[in-house]
Amino acid sequence: MNRQNKTVIDPWGSTHVADYSKLFDEFGIEPFDEKIIKRIPNPSKYMRRGIIFGHRDFQRILEAIENKQPFAVMSGLKPSNKFHIGNLLTASEIIYFQKEFGAKAFYCIADIESYADNRITYEDATDTAVDNLADMLALGLDPKNAHIWRQSEEKRVTDYAFIFGANVTTATMNAVYGEQTNFGLYMSALVQSGDIMLPQHPDFGGPKPVVVPVGLDQDPHIRLVRDLARKLSSNYGFVLPSATFHRLMRGLDGSEKMSKRNPMSYFDLSEDLDSIRSKVMNAFTGGRATVAEQKKLGGEPDKCMIQELCVFHFMDDDKKIVEAYQNCKSGALLCGEHKQEVIDLITSWVKNHRRKKEKLIDTAREILNVK
């Protein structure tokens, strides 16, 4: 797990975060390293596998865990799409902190953002919101130890957005979010800051440690909300929110990232099974030009999206991943065989997920107060 040393075998694909040292030195992100992982009673697979590679202020969370003090985990989803494999990681992290340590989960349906960004009205967002939430519940989110809200209906969050707006300069908004033509994107960014601070609202017991699991691309946002928390701590007693940073899964077809515009790069959890199978079957691998060559030279598992699917989601046993990695490298495991094995895993996982989800749609409607 010496992830910074590129000469060591790396079955976890952590080489795909280009330059750790720059992140750590320049941006003040701290490494999520062995010292931290050792202090966590039962680290998640994302921690063990180095997918979570950095953090800000995670020691607050460690201390809360060690001292059995309350803390919260916060995240959310824009109700613009069906739940897809790119959403699984954050979802699993929320559920992990809730299940393992009793953290209260704060889960936001970012419908103000989906209106500003995608012109989806709150009403039109409702079905997607219910569907996404049912996915979350099927994945294991316990609604009894959670607060789940739509931005458009959570006045405490929009209240924060206006307070925050009055405490940030226009220059900062430009620096963090770039020069946006659509003014609503700036506003929904401040709503997002409100979402992150909601767990510390007096109605939820006031100031406390909060961990926000995010992709590295979200760090500017984390820095903004931490600045706001710092600035307003004397008025509101805010604790600076903590964050974990994970690398993002690449596109199934070998593209740099999953994208809605490129349907072969990802799949929805509610997609037709044949379509899922076909996308996995066509996924980018580290295979050689011919079987003979692969047997001789071995494959290149670092490039392989089948391996990546296992590392990220569909293989719980670390040993099996290392095994496949080594067998690929040695030439013993060929792509066709590996693909078939993983397709079976995924098919069975997805079927099982859907069975659970089906029964939870009504619960999701109830939670979101949808008739």
Place this chain on the structure above:
Amino acid sequence: MNRQNKTVIDPWGSTHVADYSKLFDEFGIEPFDEKIIKRIPNPSKYMRRGIIFGHRDFQRILEAIENKQPFAVMSGLKPSNKFHIGNLLTASEIIYFQKEFGAKAFYCIADIESYADNRITYEDATDTAVDNLADMLALGLDPKNAHIWRQSEEKRVTDYAFIFGANVTTATMNAVYGEQTNFGLYMSALVQSGDIMLPQHPDFGGPKPVVVPVGLDQDPHIRLVRDLARKLSSNYGFVLPSATFHRLMRGLDGSEKMSKRNPMSYFDLSEDLDSIRSKVMNAFTGGRATVAEQKKLGGEPDKCMIQELCVFHFMDDDKKIVEAYQNCKSGALLCGEHKQEVIDLITSWVKNHRRKKEKLIDTAREILNVK
């Protein structure tokens, strides 16, 4: 009342709006002229005296009056100061439309703005809000035909602000409000747009004509909210809000405008009576260097703030104003005498106002739900 013709005697001070023709031609503001005033059963003194000199879409209001259809009048106040004479005009216009034509009055306490602009917390704004509202009630606002709200508590308004933000470009916000350092000022401008559209919310009977009485300096804001109403009319059925434009009273001391930084330029309605008397006694007039000179040349009532106080607020009888204007011009009315007369008028007006207000503080607290 031929206000555009500068050679005619102008006891109403309308020469103080620099260049009407530019406003009318360049900005598309329409003159609030005889043709309009003739259609109004009982025009307000501000209309009669040309203080209201322009409008946008006032014909909608005329039609509503003529056809006895419902319309609303909307305005508000930032709870950052005691109610002062600069606030009287808009207040009187709201009450006028309510009383004369049964318009529902929408009155907003702009506490999101006073936080963004003046760092007054919502809690700290409460006492001022109650006090200002009691002034409004004493002036004649009928709470039974009104909706009165604090921005921070009116979710329908902030909901609109987010919808509007997503429908405006950053370039427009810059053009309308200039390059603001404080990002919250842009946001509270959109909240203000929400305030103006609230009368058309389904909860208040949906789309209808609304008139917003404003000073000319507020026109960029009126244009913005009308653009938003136009853009969103297909979704919300919004009617473009109408506006009347009034000129602003100059500073009592002859300065170009009343300003908090210059206490001699205005007085509060709750200020010590001696202080009010002293400010009026020291007001800028059109008097000559000596009594003898004034008797010979006559005074310059166009410059005179005593005259202005009468025109704006404290003299209901138009004839008496014309009389004083002519007597000043002829040299028959000297400043000392005029001042004493007007001080007596104001003192009695203020005392009477305070007697009424005192009894309405509890009503104001009730309306704002303050314990």
